Amino acid sequence: MLGIDLGATKVVSALVGSDGSIVRHGGRHVHSNNGPDEVIQALVRSGEACLEGSPTLRPVAVGVAVAAQVEPRTGMVLHAPNLGWRDVPLAQRVSEGLGGLPVVVINDARAATLAEWRFGAGKGVSDLFCMFLGTGVGGSAVVGGRLLEGGTHALGEVGHITVSVGGRKCHCPNRGCLEAYVGGWAIAERAQEAIRADPEAGAALVARAGSARDVTAQTVFQVCRTGDVLSARLVRETERFLADGAVSVANAFNPSLLVLGGGLVTGMPEFVPVVETAIRARCQPPAAMARVSFASFGENAPLVGAAEAARRSHWTKA
Numbered sequence: 135m136l137g138i139d140l141g142a143t144k145v146v147s148a149l150v151g152s153d154g155s156i157v158r159h160g161g162r163h164v165h166s167n168n169g170p171d172e173v174i175q176a177l178v179r180s181g182e183a184c185l186e187g188s189p190t191l192r193p194v195a196v197g198v199a200v201a202a203q204v205e206p207r208t209g210m211v212l213h214a215p216n217l218g219w220r221d222v223p224l225a226q227r228v229s230e231g232l233g234g235l236p237v238v239v240i241n242d243a244r245a246a247t248l249a250e251w252r253f254g255a256g257k258g259v260s261d262l263f264c265m266f267l268g269t270g271v272g273g274s275a276v277v278g279g280r281l282l283e284g285g286t287h288a289l290g291e292v293g294h295i296t297v298s299v300g301g302r303k304c305h306c307p308n309r310g311c312l313e314a315y316v317g318g319w320a321i322a323e324r325a326q327e328a329i330r331a332d333p334e335a336g337a338a339l340v341a342r343a344g345s346a347r348d349v350t351a352q353t354v355f356q357v358c359r360t361g362d363v364l365s366a367r368l369v370r371e372t373e374r375f376l377a378d379g380a381v382s383v384a385n386a387f388n389p390s391l392l393v394l395g396g397g398l399v400t401g402m403p404e405f406v407p408v409v410e411t412a413i414r415a416r417c418q419p420p421a422a423m424a425r426v427s428f429a430s431f432g433e434n435a436p437l438v439g440a441a442e443a444a445r446r447s448h449w450t451k452a
């Protein structure tokens with residue numbers, strides 16, 4: 135299967151084996167996020183580049199993961215905020231570009247969860263929840279051995295559960311969302327506010343990033359490891375909001391396993407024991423038994439999961 139991960143500025147493709155292994159990685163192809171035509175062209179080029187080097191390995195289907203609300207039956211992207219898309223028939227357009235191969239489109243958090251469930255940290259587990267902490271905070275649930283979709287294909291958006299009444303403004307219509315505190319963009323925003331309030335305390339962060347404007351979540355994590363007081367405070371605050379969010383998720387979904395993944399967890403692996411401790415201490419007793427673990431796949435999770443979604447769809451139809 136060919137798995138493709140479509141992000142806000144890049145496309146990554148790989149041929150993926152039926153065991154979830156990467157057979158051939160096609161590398162990164164950047165795009166300028168300049169409307170569906172330009173982005174889909176880049177996506178098709180990325181897929182072709184992956185196939186060109188392997189004439190004997192022709193995929194029977196293609197899976198595309200995208201940060202979007204997706205209608206899985208038709209492969210229509212209903213709404214992709216990062217790309218500025220509404221109602222784009224992505225499966226059809228990609229299929230036309232790749233010689234008529236059948237194409238499945240899947241939300242990226244759902245794809246990453248499928249990868250973790252079939253081949254990764256959640257292999258063999260029938261009730262799990264995956265939380266992904268990157269620029270945004272996404273998630274997806276497997277309950278009773280089924281990957282859940284929701285009424286409008288948006289189930290698992292736990293970045294937008296409220297953790298602070300009337301709190302920080304989120305990128306969604308709400309205030310006080312988990313993402314508005316622990317999303318990468320929010321950690322950067324909180325750090326920059328703290329630097330403005332006390333430039334002396336923020337000196338180490340500014341020195342590392344080059345300027346206050348360039349301070350990111352990863353800058354905060356790196357400078358925290360040098361013993362910087364302001365960075366340590368920001369990380370401790372982030373942990374408290376993350377623990378609140380994870381306790382709510384464990385109570386609501388009752389997973390046997392909570393998988394934490396995404397660039398922020400890679401940058402701050404200490405989040406995993408913090409979340410586990412909070413779940414043990416603060417969840418209702420049945421939910422408190424949930425195990426917590428790192429995601430296995432890292433940044434390849436969405437494309438491995440997209441390929442698996444294509445494989446499942448192909449063999450269901452065959």
Ligand SMILES: [Zn+2]
Pocket residue numbers: 293294304305306307308311313314
């Ligand atoms: Zn929100």
